[in-house]
Amino acid sequence: PLNPNPDSNWSQYFKDNDVLLQIDKDTRRLLPEIAFFQRPTNYQCMEIINAESETLRKRVEYTVLNAGDVGKNWLGITNVHQKKRSLPDEYATLPEGQEAHWEVVERILFIYAKLNPGQGYVQGMNEIIGPIYYVFASDSDKEIQEHAEADAFFCFMNLMSEIRDSFIKSLDDSASGINATMTNTMLKLKSKDMRLWLKLQEQDLKPQFFIFRWVTLLLSQEFPLPDIIRLWDSLFSDEKRFEFLIDICCAMIILVRDKLIDGDFSSNMKLLQNYPDTDVNLILTKASDIRR
Known part of the structure; x- marks a missing residue:
């Protein structure tokens, strides 16, 4: 974690955490006039829920404690400057084994940012994906609900390919x-x-x-x-x-x-x-x- 090389895996991890923290803050506040995004989804991704690896929600919690800027002073001594952050507290976290709709949207946006490093995540993208995901996840057809995350991601990717210039x-x-x-x-x-x-x-x-x-x-x-x-x-x-x-x-x-x-x-x-x-x-x- 103290490796100062900008191309190191840890350096990329910290950069990803900065992006994730912004996505996390924006998605927790998504469409606050309705309660839909704070409710648990009936079709959570069990591969992630049951996996031993941390979820994005837990990663945000760990990031608040562990993320820091790494650099060297003129003597060549490596320093770690702890960043002071606070977790978003707009909504209560769901119990283990459940994930809210906003967490699904968070995952879509984080994956999109990883797949498009030249653009990354820009505030406002959450307002674009929100209605798209809502339409799929609230459909009366249960099969459409079940695949809402994949379908919303596909539609979001296609839409962003047309409007991405506005975010650059x-x-x-x-x-x-x-x-x-x-x-x-x-x-x-x-x-x-x-x-x-x-x-x-x-x-x-x-x-x-x-x-x-x-x-x-x-x-x-x-x-x-x-x-x-x-x-x-x-x-x-x-x-x-x-x-x-x-x-x-x-x-x-x-x-x-x-x-x-x-x-x-x-x-x-x-x-x-x-x-x-x-x-x-x-x-x-x-x-x-x-x-x-």
Whole structure:
């Protein structure tokens, strides 16, 4: 464990622990408005439950005690600097032999990070996998429930292959990066409602303040889970889904047009960062009109 070589197995172990701690914190807080992710799954992975190796949940507990930064001073003496961390305490841990749904999501995200070292785990990915896993794990078909982890992982991998550029900072300014998407959204708004676009420009309401989250998380934090599932159903079934996402974002802005025109900077910022309750079918209809 004191080996200072960055390519050593222990060095990689500590790096993995840092990633795991962030995933653990994010998945424990996943969709807090529903209790589903804190409940035990009926189809836990018995190979892991019955194995002698530690589970990710236990690994997090050990990491809090054991992880540290390893380095050498100018005299060549190896030092270990203990990191002070505290375990997330939002939810009680389930008894041995059970695992909660959030633990399954944690495993999916950790494996994804290991398989994609160039990208790794980025905060927000938990908001993408959450609804996907929920749909499989809450299906009325017991066979679909049983294979929810594998099916959710497969769908998550395929979806991330399409949106991963939004999670890579070095690609922000590329043609497929998040900045290009935000620019295209504002250009679409400009073509559909010049007065509203000018209002946002006058108040310097930059798309980074609200569209960044909308696009990166596919609107998963803007609406309740049932609405997200309905919205994603239309979004993912569209062959030009990311062009449609721009239309949806544009529609969301236009649907609160009157409030934006009358509002000042602070009220408009609050409005767009905390989008009001709106029928998603109305948003989808408006987005389809914008596309035409």
